[in-house]
Amino acid sequence: MRFNFRSIKFRVWMSFLLYAGIIMAVMWFLQVFFLNNYYEDMKIKETENTATQIASQYKSGDDQGFIKKVRELSNDDDMYIRVDENGVTVYPSDVSELPYTNYIATARTLLLQSGYKSVSKSIKNKTTSRSTLVYATYLDKNQTTIMYMISPLYPVSSTKKIIRNQLVYIMIISLALAFILSFYISSKISRPITDITKSARRLADGQYGTTFHAEGQYTEIQNLADTLNKTSYELEKASMLQKDLMANVSHDLRTPLTMIKSYAEMIRDLSGDNPEKREKHLQVIIEESDRLNVLVTDVLELSRMQAGTSQIRIASFNIKDTLDQLVNPYHVLEMQEGYKIQLTCPAEQYVLGDEDKIKQVISNLLTNAVKYCGQDKSVFINVKHWGKIVHVEVIDHGMGIKPEELPYVWERYYKSSSHHVRTTTGSGLGLSIVKEILQLHKAKFGVESKVGKGTTFWFELEAADKPAEEEKA
Numbered sequence: 001m002r003f004n005f006r007s008i009k010f011r012v013w014m015s016f017l018l019y020a021g022i023i024m025a026v027m028w029f030l031q032v033f034f035l036n037n038y039y040e041d042m043k044i045k046e047t048e049n050t051a052t053q054i055a056s057q058y059k060s061g062d063d064q065g066f067i068k069k070v071r072e073l074s075n076d077d078d079m080y081i082r083v084d085e086n087g088v089t090v091y092p093s094d095v096s097e098l099p100y101t102n103y104i105a106t107a108r109t110l111l112l113q114s115g116y117k118s119v120s121k122s123i124k125n126k127t128t129s130r131s132t133l134v135y136a137t138y139l140d141k142n143q144t145t146i147m148y149m150i151s152p153l154y155p156v157s158s159t160k161k162i163i164r165n166q167l168v169y170i171m172i173i174s175l176a177l178a179f180i181l182s183f184y185i186s187s188k189i190s191r192p193i194t195d196i197t198k199s200a201r202r203l204a205d206g207q208y209g210t211t212f213h214a215e216g217q218y219t220e221i222q223n224l225a226d227t228l229n230k231t232s233y234e235l236e237k238a239s240m241l242q243k244d245l246m247a248n249v250s251h252d253l254r255t256p257l258t259m260i261k262s263y264a265e266m267i268r269d270l271s272g273d274n275p276e277k278r279e280k281h282l283q284v285i286i287e288e289s290d291r292l293n294v295l296v297t298d299v300l301e302l303s304r305m306q307a308g309t310s311q312i313r314i315a316s317f318n319i320k321d322t323l324d325q326l327v328n329p330y331h332v333l334e335m336q337e338g339y340k341i342q343l344t345c346p347a348e349q350y351v352l353g354d355e356d357k358i359k360q361v362i363s364n365l366l367t368n369a370v371k372y373c374g375q376d377k378s379v380f381i382n383v384k385h386w387g388k389i390v391h392v393e394v395i396d397h398g399m400g401i402k403p404e405e406l407p408y409v410w411e412r413y414y415k416s417s418s419h420h421v422r423t424t425t426g427s428g429l430g431l432s433i434v435k436e437i438l439q440l441h442k443a444k445f446g447v448e449s450k451v452g453k454g455t456t457f458w459f460e461l462e463a464a465d466k467p468a469e470e471e472k473a
Contacts, residue, residue: 016182208236374398
């Protein structure tokens with residue numbers, strides 16, 4: 001089996017093993033190398049604690065209690081205790097044979113020479129190679145009563161050997177468990193990543209719509225799979241939109257080009273010498289050329305905005321003047337076809353934005369509203385000032401848009417299933433351009449509609465003060 005030494009699986013595996021090895025090494029070092037020193041320090045602290053208890057009992061003045069306490073602690077802590085007052089042994093009471101005479105003499109010498117209240121020392125027997133802890137302390141302020149405590153330090157070599165053998169077994173078992181556990185966990189982590197990588201390769205090869213599965217219980221990997229699933233969906237959607245765009249653009253280009261070619265041939269073959277027919281045919285060619293120009297302009301404009309190369313110039317302008325300029329051309333429709341365009345806006349309402357781009361937004365929304373305005377042929381444009389926000393809405397009373405179609409109204413070449421009153425020509429990109437422009441402005445926008453009631457398109461811009469140059473004028 002060949003390992004990838006840079007893989008997550010291998011590195012997690014090795015990390016677990018290294019961690020287990022370090023823990024074993026620390027345990028081995030502490031138990032084996034520190035055992036002697038630790039044991040001796042512990043014995044000294046235990047002796048000092050015992051001495052403190054005895055000294056406290058001695059100061060109480062209760063001789064019987066004192067003797068009882070010394071005997072009790074001597075038996076419990078496995079140590080020999082002797083108390084001398086003015087050089088006379090008062091405990092133990094049987095002084096016919098006193099053990100540890102040499103150790104006590106050494107302890108007495110150390111105490112008298114040190115000038116301290118208590119002393120302790122570990123003395124090694126050269127014959128037996130065993131050590132004994134000797135401890136001496138004064139029990140009174142006059143330093144006439146001395147307590148000696150003798151405690152053998154039992155050899156720890158056998159204990160070290162036992163511990164060493166135990167550690168060998170513990171180390172083998174721990175490393176084996178760490179090996180198995182780390183291999184399992186590393187495999188558990190790396191398997192879903194490997195599966196995601198395989199799916200990602202299919203996605204990179206153009207298989208849009210590939211589904212990413214994240215088996216396991218790891219939140220981060222599940223989030224990665226969810227993100228990639230969304231990416232796959234968006235790529236599939238973008239691919240379909242691209243195909244639809246090419247198909248629709250090709251179709252829209254073919255129709256006017258065919259008309260232009262056909263009428264140009266008619267002028268050449270039939271109506272070249274007939275001024276009246278020639279003018280009609282030329283007018284058709286001009287109209288189809290204009291249609292081509294609108295389509296190409298909208299496609300280029302949308303492409304620039306989506307590519308991020310289209311720039312906006314933010315400035316303060318009076319949206320009332322902008323709306324008046326846009327509504328005026330529709331007065332012809334009011335007179336000829338009975339349309340009603342009603343504008344409600346304060347006399348002066350300044351906003352921050354790119355005026356030319358906002359004109360394009362309102363123009364596209366107005367054209368769309370006129371196209372779908374319904375039998376009453378009424379379109380309403382309302383401008384409302386809400387604090388720091390200016391809310392603009394374009395309302396029609398047409399057939400409305402079905403709820404399931406609302407999320408797609410901003411898509412390229414979207415066509416509502418609702419019938420519209422007025423036949424208009426357009427590129428089919430109007431609402432897509434509206435969306436891109438408003439996103440460039442970081443403006444809020446949306447659409448609300450009820451079937452049979454009508455539709456409201458709205459957007460919001462930041463309110464602005466009147467420019468200083470206009471105030472001076």
